[in-house]
Amino acid sequence: MKKKPKIEILRHSLSHVLASAVYEMLPEAKFGMGPAIENGFYYDFDLPRTLISEDLEILEEKMRRIIAANLKFERAYITFPEAEKDFKKAKQPYKIELIKDIKKENPKSKTISIYRTGNFVDLCSGPHLESTGEINPASFKLTKISGAYWKGNEKNKMLQRIYGVAFDSPRELRQYLAMMQEAEKRDHKKLGRELDLFSFHEESQGSAFWHPRGMAVWNEIENFGKGLRKKHGFLEIQTPILAKDSLWKISGHWDHYKDSMFHFDAEKETYCLKPMDCPFNIKIYQTKLRSYRDLPIRYTEIGRIMRNEKSGELNGLFRARYLTQDDSHIFCLPDQVEKEISVLLKMIKEYYPTFGIEPKFFLSTRPDDFMGKRSEWDLAEKNLANALRVEKIKYKTKERDGAFYGPKIDIDIKDALGRNWQLATIQLDFQMPQRFKLEYIDKDGQKRIPVMIHAAIFGSFERFIGILTEHFAGAFPLWLSPVQVEVIPVSEKFGKYATEVQQKLSAENIRVTMKDASESLGKRIREAQQEKVNYMLIVGEKEMKAKTVAVRDREKGDMGVTKIEKFLEKIRKEIQDKKKYAILSENIRLPNELFRRRKNFNNPRKI
């Protein structure tokens, strides 16, 4: 068995200490589970009263006292009947349930492990530290209270969960807390407002309103994605947003997702706003008889879809009710599957590095509510795994996380706060073609059923732009930037020349603005910096006479004077290269690194 890293043992031990402190405060507490997690730990309790945030301070204090008392984590093994008896006596129904579960999973094992510290005893597989004294009392902190369903099941009772963060040293804890504070500054909802990219309104919950500057980013991404698809033989289509329920009944979505589909009745029919594009793509496939020679057919669509996500699940651009997918559907022969998947994987490998984002691959396997035959699923999962192997892609498996109609390869990425979000997805589907009775005429003149592949390269425009905004902390690389250049005349006398410069750039499709001289030069530069404009062109007496511009780089500051044509040439190349700022491109994977760099990098002078 792999030995657990020390930090994990520390975190796990702290969850035990937390439970012990809760026991001290509320002896009638019923205990759930308390594991170590990334950056810390939590413990679930069924308590006689609701916790408030002051309770966290009290509990922290109690924990510190337990640590100071240097109590031993005493381990003992007792038999299952003994365990059941003891925890029954202690009125711990959740522990009894756990004991029964463990017995069921390990019918051969005779004993079960418990831990004692002071007069608190908990069921726990360990390992823990030797004693509480090994914990540095300044290297952990209780952070939040939330609800959590017992065993993660919505139908079970909701328990109160206490979260804590913990590190080896107080220094690391301080770093982590500071980093989270920094991360809040790059929250896409905040930056979206500050940079005038998009807004949300209570009348249209969960749906972004895109402002002109946000559309600049959107359009660049759209064009980039379309270009990539065109290169790989995809044909663009567009389908409606509305269809009768009959279509969704055939596809199976009605049965699986009726509650989270928007639908309404009109003229004795029920209509649904589309939560998916696939059935519509299928309708286009079905408009003629297809030959094996026609396959693969690769459709791509900017799909505007609506899902009635539960209100508590919404989260800015990351989880929206109205979203826009960069959707693709491939209809192919069974022996073309692996190659098609490979092409999609290649596209993903080509796409993400452009933004300095490293995709993390997951293979999601057959869920419990799957449709179709096990043998088809086994084959589909094998196809996906093979394609991943051929492309030499490292991946992890997400057991039972596939779509109801097929297994999938997902690409996840972390946001500024370290939360994972799914972006790309490739789904292999033998079910929809059967349900919709799709066919093609094979070599031998027989009708056969094609295979369908669903894929999105970056998932949704909304989520992807949200991730990008946080990734770059709003300082977009030139090709994506809402405002690429701002012309700033030193005084009104040079307004005419500044306009001339602006027009010259604008004619080259550069996104350029100009600020007239009603404010001081310093202030206008400051504003442009805050708007994260990539280049400022300052023009005055000297520049006007010599037909030059003084270039100020958003990151590097004053870059000296140059001819307009020369500047144009430089940025044209920078845009073409989709050059990214190295400093900002790696931050998502390296939180500590990020914090250090941000300090140096985002350097508005202290005012």
Next chain:
RNA sequence: GCCGCCCUAGCUUAAUGGCAGAGCAACGGUUUUGUAAACCGUAGGUUGUGGGUUCGAAUCCGACGGGCGGCUCCA
């Protein structure tokens, strides 16, 4: 949807049961600026909405709306 927290001007916020106040932004004027905040003034509020408690509510209580952090879900 569930648990907890939050909502004061466009933004950031002050006032914790007793006159809703400031900074930035906006607008008007003066200034015409050389690389991160010129100066003076004006306007902007049913304190998310609608109830209750109170002599008196931004403040206390419950309802609704919206948001945030979790949970659940994510085709």
